[in-house]
Amino acid sequence: MLSDLKIAQAAKLKPILEIAADMGFSEDEIELHGKYKAKVSLEVLKRLKDKPNGKYIDVTAITPTPLGEGKTTTTVGLGQALNKIGKKAIICIRQPSLGPVFGIKGGAAGGGYSQIIPMEDFNLHLTGDVHAIGLAHNLLAAFVDNHIFHGNKLNIDPQAITLRRVVDVSDRTLRNIIIGLNKEGMVRETGYDITVASEVMAILALTTGLQDLRRRLGKIVIGTTKDGKPVTAEDLKVAGAMTVLLKDAIKPNLMQTLENTPAFVHCGPFANIAHGNSSILADAIALKLSDYVVTESGFGADLGAEKFMNIKCRTSGLVPNAAVIVATIRALKMHSGRFKVIAGRPLDPGLAKENLAAVREGSANLEKQIENMRYFGIPLVVAINRFASDTDAEIELVKKVSLASGAFAACTSDIHARGGKGGKELAESVVLACEQPNNFRFLYSLEASIKSKIETIAKKIYGAEGVTYLPVAEKAIEMYTQMGYANLPICMAKTHESLSHEKHLKGRPRGFTVPIRDVRLSAGAGFLYPLLGEMRTMPGLPSSPAGEKVDIDSKGRIVGLF
Incomplete structure (x- = not known):
């Protein structure tokens, strides 16, 4: 064949x-x-x-x-x-x-x-959609650091910034980086996610129109102030420019x-x-x-x-x-x-x-x-x-x-x-x-607590016996509940290689407990996403990347692409 x-x-x-x-x-x-x-x-x-x-x-x-x-x-x-x-x-x-x-x-x-x-x-x-998404996301990231550089009127806590930059290449060396080493900004730890993990991508997939897109982009939370209040893209006056980048x-x-x-x-x-x-x-x-x-x-x-x-x-x-x-x-x-x-x-x-x-x-x-x-x-x-x-x-x-x-x-x-x-x-x-009878229903009510929704997914869908929460996750759940985000649906970040959080557990694992390492907010997309186990938002390349086989032949045609 x-x-x-x-x-x-x-x-x-x-x-x-x-x-x-x-x-x-x-x-x-x-x-x-x-x-x-x-x-x-x-x-x-x-x-x-x-x-x-x-x-x-x-x-x-x-x-x-x-x-x-x-x-x-x-x-x-x-x-x-x-x-x-x-x-x-x-x-x-x-x-x-x-x-x-x-x-x-x-x-x-x-x-x-x-x-x-x-x-x-x-x-x-x-x-070029993915590139537009990456640019819109990174424009927001640039506005965050620029705002701090020019006096930080919003009182953003640099240690509470949750927004990371994105690039659409698997590059494990960018998972954790330090920025500001040129002495033209605050030195702080941050990192890169792959572009398809960007909240901007999630928003574009869930939006129902251009004005809805503008509203959702404005609701993106990049972190908090030093007194614990959320800071949004709207606060930074960049949501309009982000929308313009995504109008096509x-x-x-x-x-x-x-x-x-x-x-x-x-x-x-x-x-x-x-x-x-x-x-x-x-x-x-x-x-x-x-x-x-x-x-x-x-x-x-x-x-x-x-x-x-x-x-x-x-x-x-x-x-x-x-x-x-x-x-x-x-x-x-x-x-x-x-x-x-x-x-x-x-x-x-x-x-x-x-x-x-x-x-x-x-x-x-x-x-x-x-x-x-x-x-x-x-x-x-x-x-x-x-x-x-x-x-x-x-x-x-x-x-x-x-x-x-x-x-x-x-x-x-x-x-x-x-x-x-x-x-x-x-x-x-x-x-x-x-043509069969359809009794479509959701798995959980939005009125349930954050933990209840997480545990419903873990126990019913994954087959887990229970759920544990690391201190960082406990703190995040408490913070997002106080901020009024507890009624959002849950988007679990979990390995795809197992029903559980452990990729080596095949078949139908039983008797396992799901550890929630952290919980992050996508206010614009409209969900909370818990991180299960060692789940990462920036993949790495394998020892022999598929890109090694991709090339152009003598007639200018692409070869080796799958």
Whole structure:
């Protein structure tokens, strides 16, 4: 089979204006960025405000291996398959961070014959949204230190500044730095986060319009005064300039798949250190223009999907009709504890051999993720992303486990090798699932205390026995409660490699206690985010970064990009 890049480069793309016209856009609502990608005007929402919404489907997964289980591929393939069976579908996914593109995971456009194209544009810069987000964030950081330098009229406590700078590269050496050594400012410790962990990114994904964006940016809390009062971007008089930098980035990007299915690509927050979902605006537009909208949430159902339900849907008011949980035989075998999957190293040959006992043991993770989605009261379908080495007996076992655990259906998906044709069974099951009774509900009430909400997620979603709080976390919870932020939803920052906070605990861990190291505030985005264990907001590069393989050939074409 050809590489993803070669498949993408051989594709026959339609001009994006043709895609947009088929969707129902007018030319005035499209802003071209070349021939094959465009931004769309938010004015379309006003024109279509009275049109009913299509069905809303969220694609999530079991706890993945470091290699991923094909969640984006399934999202793209499902959208293509829905069109194959005569349904009008639109895909909504996140823009990838350049950190993993050049780090461990590589590109994020899907794979095989279920990809977003042009995949080079998709993975590299696209229309510059992430850079605009980074600039807006770092402008705020510069205003903070500049204000202190020029007399500190707001009485900002330099030791209580929580805002860090951002850059969209995985660089562990920037996690903790000292600034002000040129003697033109106060010397203090700070650090960098990756741009997709920025609160500005989270805000852009959760905003409902330009004025709402302006209001949310103004509410960003950068730290406190020396007498403990919050200091905001509005106080620093920089929120307006930040909004101006994002006036184009707020508009969703329109692309297409290998089968010319339309795809919105907008925002890219990680699910382990942020809320992990694409923008509300892209979803809202897509729902007015199609019968079915297929979006995805980052990592496993314990992370992105939990935040999709409790944060994104709570903010947007949109109700999902169904969820899809992606599983692979390979990952289930890993969750048995009999095999390890390490990025950059050859796979254990045992993963390619039939092993029903390992599949059954590892299916405990699938059972828990099904349970997690059932907490929200919507029907779900399990999609088994098939690999050549999977046996019929292994697949039938996973289907049996899925149905016994409460899934509406369990289907084999061959969309990587066959595109939309390989996902027809999945598409038909999802259509039926969307017609089932829907009792959507949130996991917790916003009126609950901060600790109660944290403990509800830890015990119900992760399966923890209890929660402990380090002194820094206790102090933060007390402070944010006194400041009036206790009624915000919770966005847990946790490893994606386990249901627990310990990445080596595979399967369905039991009897563990979750340690809350710290709790931070994203007042503009509208959530609190506890840090579990040693979770970091700036990744590092592996020993052999994916960027080593990326280059330009003699004809000027990109090579080595996934």
